[in-house]
Amino acid sequence: MVKRVRGTQDILPFNSKAWQEIERISRKIFSLYDYQEIRTPILEEPSLFNRSLGDTTEIIQKQMFRVLHERDQLVLRPEGTASVVRAYLENNLDRRYGVVKLYYFGPMFRAERPQKGRLRQFHHLGIEAIGSLSPLLDVEVISLSDRLLRELGISGYQIYINSLGCKDDKIELGRILRKNLKGRLSELCPDCQVRFGRNVFRILDCKKPRCQKVVANLNLGHDYLCSDCREHFQRVIDGLRAINITYQVSFSLVRGLDYYTRTVFEIKHNRLGAQDALGAGGRYDNLVGQLGGQDKGAIGFALGIERLLLVRDRTADSSSKQLVYIITLGEEADKEGVCLLHALRDNNVFADMDYSERSLKAQMRQANDLNARFCIIIGEDELKKSVVSLRDMASGKQEEVPERYLLNRLSSLGLTAN
Ligand SMILES: [Zn+2]
Ligand SMILES: [Zn+2]
Numbered sequence: 398m399v400k401r402v403r404g405t406q407d408i409l410p411f412n413s414k415a416w417q418e419i420e421r422i423s424r425k426i427f428s429l430y431d432y433q434e435i436r437t438p439i440l441e442e443p444s445l446f447n448r449s450l451g452d453t454t455e456i457i458q459k460q461m462f463r464v465l466h467e468r469d470q471l472v473l474r475p476e477g478t479a480s481v482v483r484a485y486l487e488n489n490l491d492r493r494y495g496v497v498k499l500y501y502f503g504p505m506f507r508a509e510r511p512q513k514g515r516l517r518q519f520h521h522l523g524i525e526a527i528g529s530l531s532p533l534l535d536v537e538v539i540s541l542s543d544r545l546l547r548e549l550g551i552s553g554y555q556i557y558i559n560s561l562g563c564k565d566d567k568i569e570l571g572r573i574l575r576k577n578l579k580g581r582l583s584e585l586c587p588d589c590q591v592r593f594g595r596n597v598f599r600i601l602d603c604k605k606p607r608c609q610k611v612v613a614n615l616n617l618g619h620d621y622l623c624s625d626c627r628e629h630f631q632r633v634i635d636g637l638r639a640i641n642i643t644y645q646v647s648f649s650l651v652r653g654l655d656y657y658t659r660t661v662f663e664i665k666h667n668r669l670g671a672q673d674a675l676g677a678g679g680r681y682d683n684l685v686g687q688l689g690g691q692d693k694g695a696i697g698f699a700l701g702i703e704r705l706l707l708v709r710d711r712t713a714d715s716s717s718k719q720l721v722y723i724i725t726l727g728e729e730a731d732k733e734g735v736c737l738l739h740a741l742r743d744n745n746v747f748a749d750m751d752y753s754e755r756s757l758k759a760q761m762r763q764a765n766d767l768n769a770r771f772c773i774i775i776g777e778d779e780l781k782k783s784v785v786s787l788r789d790m791a792s793g794k795q796e797e798v799p800e801r802y803l804l805n806r807l808s809s810l811g812l813t814a815n
Contacts, residue, residue, distance in 0.1 A: 406518070420522070427500040431498055432500040439504065441483070446474075482685055496528040497525075503521065519703055528693050530682065531694070532629050533636060536640070538698060542556070542664060542700070546675070554664050557645050558645070561661055571597050598651040613649075617649055644662075662678055681697075720767055722764040723741075726776040727777060747812075764790060773786070784797045
């Protein structure tokens with residue numbers, strides 16, 4: 398038997414409802430905040446990510462899935478932001494609107510060593526707001542993530558925020574980190590010793606206790622921020638306070654990707670453990686310029702859908718659909734049943750029937766398994782009298798209904814969908 402690829406998942410019928418619910422609620426909130434959907438291809442040119450994420454990031458060095466076809470070398474996208482910015486530029490969205498607010502859902506691919514909570518194909522939902530440097534936009538994006546999590550029935554999360562500053566400030570932050578870590582290199586894990594030379598920011602993300610201990614002792618502050626960036630951060634904080642968003646400033650929060658500038662944030666959940674965040678985001682004020690456009694202020698975030706599902710308190714609502722299940726006994730009844738099934742569906746009644754010509758008992762069991770609200774039974778007796786037996790599966794009560802009144806009866810029971 399052929400098995401699925403390691404690090405991928407099948408989303409089965411009993412799970413897909415929860416996925417649909419997450420998408421439905423997200424779409425509602427996104428549209429409430431005036432964001433519109435964008436769908437970009439899964440295949441992209443490798444240079445898109447080399448130029449935006451940074452050559453020294455783990456994603457570029459180890460985790461990209463490369464697709465070779467004849468002379469084409471493509472990659473499966475590892476994240477959404479770079480693709481959205483590419484599409485924004487390529488389709489001239491920058492010329493048509495002021496702040497462009499976009500949202501997306503979709504699979505992302507990273508060749509990680511598969512382990513619990515880490516998939517090689519995982520799913521993000523995210524937003525990007527492109528075209529403004531205002532700290533008020535940061536406040537909107539962070540508050541949107543907070544509102545979305547609450548609407549999804551998730552509690553017990555914590556929003557951490559920090560500022561990386563502008564390009565120059567980031568260089569200064571890197572210098573400060575290298576200066577403070579230089580004398581303590583031997584205390585770091587081997588990976589972090591490599592990171593020291595390549596991408597010192599990533600040491601702050603290391604999950605190894607020994608490295609976290611070193612980081613905790615760094616006494617980081619915001620000394621590296623220029624006055625503009627300092628003011629920007631203050632205005633973000635003030636804005637969040639004004640609308641009562643709970644957050645925590647974390648000086649050691651840096652996002653590993655090169656494109657981040659100024660405000661960065663991360664949403665953690667105690668049930669995921671120290672390893673993982675529910676999602677993260679931040680400003681990327683230089684990315685549009687780097688990808689060939691005019692510099693534009695921009696900010697976004699992405700949440701991992703698999704992780705949202707792990708921490709949701711609410712299970713998917715299964716009561717919304719009221720199935721009517723048709724049980725037929727004998728060939729004549731089959732014919733009658735098929736016509737009735739067709740008529741019910743034409744009238745927007747959720748309906749199904751058993752095609753296996755089994756016994757009454759077996760078909761009733763099937764109806765139970767499917768959580769049917771009512772059964773319609775057609776046997777010889779019913780055919781003779783031109784009626785059907787309508788059985789309430791919850792109470793077990795059964796009534797005979799003349800066929801021509803059936804739709805009226807079902808509608809009076811509230812079974813016709815709109
Ligand atoms: Zn600055
Ligand atoms: Zn480390």
